[in-house]
Amino acid sequence: MQSSRVKSISCLVDTDIAIDFLRRREYALKLLGSWAEEGLLAISTLTHLEIYQGIKAGEEKATNAFLDGLVTVAVDIPIARRAGTMLGDLRSKGKTIGIADAIIAATALHLGTPLLSNNIEHYPFPNLKAIRGLISKDDPQRKASTGYYDMRRLSSHHRNSGDT
DSSP states (O other), X not given: OBOSSOOOEEEEEOHHHHHHHHTTOHHHHHHHHHHHHHSEEEEEHHHHHHHHTTOOTXXXXXXXXXXXXXXXXXXXXXXXXXXXXXXXXXXXTTOOOOHHHHHHHHHHHHHTOOXXXXXXXXXXXXXXXXEESSSOTTOHHHHOOOXXXXXXXXXXXXXXXXXX
């Protein structure tokens, strides 16, 4: 059924969740499938970088199909400035985090969407709504490679944002 309204972005997906999806971890397949029903899934351009630094030969096609099916948010001047301010605020309190994590957090705040991550501790920002994909890092689902999810279905779902 066609709808005249355009779907909005439901969440920003952190790199760890994206990698677990690509590794076909059952929890990640279900998690992203569920959030995809709510709206479009987004990632930062930094997630592309982080995924590609660990990509193995033969994984490019599936990785590209997955990434191309998501909304990619580029790091622009407002996001960069916000991330820099957030890092400065933390540093003034004696805390430090990685630049990539600050940029990803600033991207979620810029979009006004939650951030899906298993690394909640990487995001100590009071205004950020960070949602853990797993109950705990020791959850056996994280280690399981069971399940199958048709990435073409997820990709076409995002490209065809007029569908309900």
